[in-house]
Amino acid sequence: MSLRSKSPSESRPLLSDSQSSYSTTSGDSARTVTPSDPPVLNKVSRRDLIWILAGLWSAVFLGALDGTIVATLLTPIGSYFNKANQASYIGTSYLLSVCCFTPLYGRLSDILGRRGAMLLGLSLFGSGTLLCGLAPSMEALIAARALAGMGGGGVMTVSSVAVTDLIPLKQRGLYQGMANILFGLGAGLGGPLGGWMNDAFGWRFAFLLQMPVLLFSIILVTLKVNIKLPSDVQKQSTSSKLKRIDFLGSLTLVGTVACLLLGLSLKSTEELPWSHPLIWGLLVASVVWGVLFIFVERYISPYPVMPLRLITQRTPLAVSLSNFFASVSAFSMIYNVPLYFSAVRLNSSTSAGLHLLPHSVAISTGSVFAGWLMRRTGKLYSLTLGSVLLTVVAGILVSCWNSNTPTLDLWLDVVPQGFGMASLITTTLIAMVAGVAQEDMAVATGITYLFRTTGQVMGVSLSGAILQAVLTEKLRQRIQGPGAAQLIENIRHSTNIIPTLDPPLKQAAVDSYADALRVVFICQLAMNVITFTSCIPIQENPLPGTHEEQERHYRNRTNDRNDTTIDT
CATH class of the missing domain: 1.20.1250.20 (MFS general substrate transporter like domains)
Incomplete structure (x- = not known):
């Protein structure tokens, strides 16, 4: 079979299982590779x-x-x-x-x-x-x-x-x-x-x-x-494999993430001010550890735990950022929507929790739908952007909640967030795996989960910090006089006290929580918009339909990476 160059418009769609060649597009040309690769492992x-x-x-x-x-x-x-x-x-x-x-x-x-x-x-x-x-x-x-x-x-x-x-x-x-x-x-x-x-x-x-x-x-x-x-990995001795462990890089990465998340978590759970020595000390330590981590990965480690050449590539960087910001928004909503029904609508804890049930159903449905559509079409880019737009719609709807919002809307407005988020994390994981060489696949998957879990913790911590800051300010504006300080502290720490208050104080507490949660919901909307922007650079790579095509796909990715390394 002869090899010839094609323009992008001539690139063929994904091949069926019975076809014996595989096309991949890179830059302005596409090439057809014969099945001369090693057998499927x-x-x-x-x-x-x-x-x-x-x-x-x-x-x-x-x-x-x-x-x-x-x-x-x-x-x-x-x-x-x-x-x-x-x-x-x-x-x-x-x-x-x-x-x-x-x-x-x-x-x-x-x-x-x-x-x-x-x-x-x-x-x-x-x-x-x-x-x-x-x-x-x-x-x-x-x-x-x-x-x-x-x-x-x-x-x-x-x-x-x-x-x-x-x-x-x-x-x-x-x-x-x-x-x-x-x-x-x-x-x-x-x-x-x-x-x-x-x-x-x-x-x-x-x-x-x-x-x-x-x-x-x-x-x-x-x-x-x-x-x-x-085979090159299987043939290595145990000592050679142990030498590939990036101990110094792992230590500095753990220091970076631990100090950052611990500082934010303490700020939220202990309600310490940003100026507290423990909070800013941990954040400064995180920056120092981060600088050391980059230095180790760039100049010292022969097998870095997070290769900088990988995280700076277009698709891996876009996927990492989109997973981070989407997780910040998603976990902020998961934790704050029940609070809205407890503190503003004064529902029971059971009823408040039940309002997340449509969200949970949408998560399962969205993920399966994304997988089915990718299997059917072999495409993911348009699906990814459409999924994020659903989360933007949910952010707009939830941030507009008020005392006149119909009950049905309160149940269903969170559905686009769950459906879109589940679809997004499914498509971006496939985009990440399809966009790297086979030897980078496991590391790239780990990076995706790192940004996702970090976003989850920061979503809870940052939304909690924003909520408490706005809530405290609003309560101090509305509740004054003898004993106001203690009453404000009680309202901040437990929503169960709100129904027992006198009508004017109860209304002040409800309005303050509504104002604070609206700010949090608007911040969630902003995170969803940033997620959409982060997804735009994601590249559409071929999705192999068989094991043989996947082996050739990864081999082509490796060759492309090696060619780029030689050119640079």
């Missing part, structure tokens, strides 16, 4: 694939279940140890640990293999969860949650990398959608299940009951996950 039978996915996705389900179970148990755990003021650190320690260690698993999965990295994540998560159930003190429980977080982030990252190894990119989004359904199911069941287990058996049982599911996942991963890495 990881083509498994449908039966084995089902068992592998069962092992990987049961861990994903457990991670989601664990998160909402713990959120439900914060109050009883605080009361049990008589340290309710420290209960929030149970969640904070886990999230900080997840954010710090998530990106490390991308490189570890290339060094230890997918099975080895997954078992490491499961072992750390399982050890931490078991220790939570046996914790003798609040401090020990907080430390155990941090240990569980070291593995929790890895479980999500490595399972995503492993599925990408096994599923052609054109079908990958659909499988991601199915994984998100399980994640949503776990998150939905965690709350009521945690409350029931606490009432029936005590909060410790909620941690210990997770161990059989964890053991099931470990057994399946051990027996069934046997994903082969490229």
